[in-house]
Amino acid sequence: MILSAGEALIDMLPRTTTLGEAAFSPYAGGAVMNTAIALARLGSSSGFLTGLSSDLMGDVLRETLAASQVNLDYAVRSDRPTTLAFVKLVNGSASYFFYDENTAGRMMTLADMPSLPASVSAYFTGGIWLAVEPCGTALEAMLLREAKQRVAMIDPNVRPGFVRDRAAYTARIDRMIAASDIVKLSDEDAEWLYGSVDPRAILAKGPKVVLITEGAKGATAYTARGAVSVAAPKIVVADTVGAGDTFNAGFLAALDRAGLLSKSAVATLSDEALRDALSLGTRAAAVTCSRAGANPPWANEL
Numbered sequence: 001m002i003l004s005a006g007e008a009l010i011d012m013l014p015r016t017t018t019l020g021e022a023a024f025s026p027y028a029g030g031a032v033m034n035t036a037i038a039l040a041r042l043g044s045s046s047g048f049l050t051g052l053s054s055d056l057m058g059d060v061l062r063e064t065l066a067a068s069q070v071n072l073d074y075a076v077r078s079d080r081p082t083t084l085a086f087v088k089l090v091n092g093s094a095s096y097f098f099y100d101e102n103t104a105g106r107m108m109t110l111a112d113m114p115s116l117p118a119s120v121s122a123y124f125t126g127g128i129w130l131a132v133e134p135c136g137t138a139l140e141a142m143l144l145r146e147a148k149q150r151v152a153m154i155d156p157n158v159r160p161g162f163v164r165d166r167a168a169y170t171a172r173i174d175r176m177i178a179a180s181d182i183v184k185l186s187d188e189d190a191e192w193l194y195g196s197v198d199p200r201a202i203l204a205k206g207p208k209v210v211l212i213t214e215g216a217k218g219a220t221a222y223t224a225r226g227a228v229s230v231a232a233p234k235i236v237v238a239d240t241v242g243a244g245d246t247f248n249a250g251f252l253a254a255l256d257r258a259g260l261l262s263k264s265a266v267a268t269l270s271d272e273a274l275r276d277a278l279s280l281g282t283r284a285a286a287v288t289c290s291r292a293g294a295n296p297p298w299a300n301e302l
Helices: 031-041 056-067 135-146 166-179 187-194 199-203 243-257 271-289
Strands: 002-005 009-016 022-029 046-049 051-053 076-078 084-090 093-099 122-126 151-155 182-186 209-213 219-222 227-230
Touching (some): 002 243, 009 056, 022 031, 022 056, 031 046, 031 056, 031 122, 031 243, 051 056, 135 151, 151 166, 151 243, 182 187, 182 243, 187 199, 199 209, 199 219, 209 243, 219 271, 227 271, 243 271
Parallel strands (some): 002 046, 002 122, 009 084, 051 076, 122 151, 151 182, 182 209
Antiparallel strands (some): 009 022, 209 219
16 A cells, blocks of 8 residues: 555635535645645555545535545544635636644644555655644654655645745755655745755755656656656646646555555666656656646556
8 A cells, every 4th residue: 555644635726606606615635635636546546644634624625535545544533623624716827825733743742653564565755834833843753753664755745835834844845855855846945945945956966756846848867876857748738736746646656556566666766667667757747737727547448
């Protein structure tokens, strides 16, 4: 199993009723949840560690995850509310207003973090909950613990609006990068964190593979041996919601299919293996971009 750990939330998207009234419609979302769903749809055994509420919106999250066959054995359940993100659209540009205080996910602590069996081959984390407390501390500690015994991957998926203490946040990301086997950064994330896109400097922190995505240009995997690039498929873009999350799932799913999800294998990936993983990641992300919202493809769609 590949276990993803991080945020699950409800995007409240603006709609207009049949009476012409302004309204909001709930849609399950969250970067790490998108990755867990994409992994399951691509054929990997996928589990999700998150804070799940017993409230009405928690039901929406559970039903969405169950529909894609995501395992929830490691979810932390409580009666705290579900995180909500209300979306405001102005000339097609989205602004987000988060309601995240004292929520089921935000309030996860280290004491809530489960012990994992050997059947969990890889641990993936990232997203907005690395920037807030107490869940940020818990998720960091979980990765530092699990990276000692299984493949660990992080995608910070930086959302500057969530970061209140930039120095503390970047220090946390650096610690987690140093412990991880695989690091994925968009070019924008790399610029925000480090002021430039310098994969070699990130490799020097400790990971074995650094993935840099550049949107429509494609993605590149960097190792101590060199670099492998794959161009993104040419598509008509509906939107880019969930594209990076789907890419992460595609990369891990390809390694999973090839029997390469071990620390020793990831440390010595061939150019062919990297190219295959980049290819599945970019192709899966392209399908997500071709349709509205975070709707990752199933394996038979590729």
